[in-house]
Amino acid sequence: MKDDVLFVHGGSPLEGEVRVKGAKNLVPKAMVAALLGEEPSRLRNVPGISDVHIVRGLLQLHGVAVYEGDEPDELVMDPSSVELANVADIDAHAGSSRIPILLCGPLLHRIGRAFIPDLGGCRIGDRPIDFHLNVLREFGATVDKRPEGLYLEAPGGLHGTKIELPYPSVGTTEQVLLTAVRAEGTTELRNAAVEPEIIDLICVLQKMGAIISVATDRVIRITGVDRLGGYTHRALPDRLESASWACAALATGGDVFVRGARQLDMMTFLNVFRQVGGAFRVDDDGIRFWHPGGRLRAIALETDVHPGFQTDWQQPLVVALTQASGLSIVHETVYESRLGFTSALNQMGATIQLYNECLGGTPCRFGQRNFQHSAVISGPAKLHGADLVIPDLRGGFSYLIAALAAEGKSRVHGIDLINRGYEGFLGKLEALGARVGLPPADPQPQAPQTASQGVSGGLAARAADEAGVVADDRGDELPETVGQGVA
């Protein structure tokens, strides 16, 4: 697909303003919550990202009327006809999103059964759903695994229960919330995740009539109610997109005001940003991030569940750390395979070495296993342009940052994936002065050529794919339209 390649001419700082809207990791879940109500819900600050489009389609398939509200970026969801929808005929596709697994509880309450197709989401680890299925069984659901997906029923209804998660999983905590609010009796969830997006989902459910208390030490108690109404809610801003623009400003030596960014949800990130040598100023309407000049400082960092350093911040920050003086250490403790994207950065001139060991103070679940989940980054590195294949959402945005920070031209393949979490990113890049462009309209697009073509067999192709790099077969120049005309 022609539009799936972006030409980037790096070497100049990003400067200007971008606006972030509601969080990718809250908005689709608040949309699922609307299924539980007996009245319409209004969600505001909704971004135009593909995960939202997917969930909108899924809700509509299940009989929810979804339409634009009177306010800009407002969605209205009316679930009053869900019982009438013929779900047996639904050909539901998860697409690239992991959200469909969260439909289980609401559909079981609403129509007594649920079908969940294969899940999408970023391939940054194995990402099993065993915790989800275990908690649903605890509530009284039966789960039938078939090749086409999962079939769930709740013949005896859903009942409150006591649950302790083996790990504070974000998705499983949301699964429990969305199921327990209408289950009979009370539910106690121990070792819950408490990310800001989860607290915002709790606010949504409370507006609908749910009774939920968040105690200290990751304990959440939910008293089930018979009936939930609708809600009107403004989604919290996307702290992951905000941090991505902050890292882009730092890595390119730029200055970006992120309108909508909120300090409260980003305190851990802001501390690290300052430690590295980045500057920021918090305003009422957003946060300005900039490179103050001088050298950036190497740091040691571990990702963790909230209030730790969010794993989705890790990849963009690693690109900025390639510009810091000295040795930085990054220990990824949430996903076992989230550092593979760094081999492409090495092809661009970075020096990043991966290790199986836990290179941090905290031994994690991956330490005794064969996963390269720690990185040592030696900087500052002079990056140069390359051909890159986007491996996942944050890795993809990180490649854009690297290409913008690099000298020369890059071709970035697979940019459509970035639409999962970054609304209108091409327009925003242009507004910041980035020299980016889509391929010219006329010539037929060329499929990205893998290293195996003209090298050796399939293994080389796979290695190149995993490295996110394609063979540099270019004789072509970047289009003259670079930096212009991107929608």
Ligand SMILES: CC(=O)N[C@H]1[C@@H](OP(=O)(O)OP(=O)(O)OC[C@H]2O[C@@H](n3ccc(=O)[nH]c3=O)[C@H](O)[C@@H]2O)O[C@H](CO)[C@@H](O)[C@@H]1O
């Ligand atoms: C749509 C969304 O909100 N995605 C976010 C959500 O993903 P998601 O909800 O999928 O992430 P989880 O918090 O559930 O996963 C954390 C860890 O738990 C493991 N696990 C999870 C569930 C399970 O049934 N079994 C199991 O072993 C996972 O493999 C992973 O190692 O939280 C992650 C951690 O903050 C973020 O990176 C994602 O951006």
Ligand SMILES: C=C(OP(=O)(O)O)C(=O)O
């Ligand atoms: C990992 C991410 O998302 P998802 O869980 O939707 O794949 C992310 O947003 O970085």
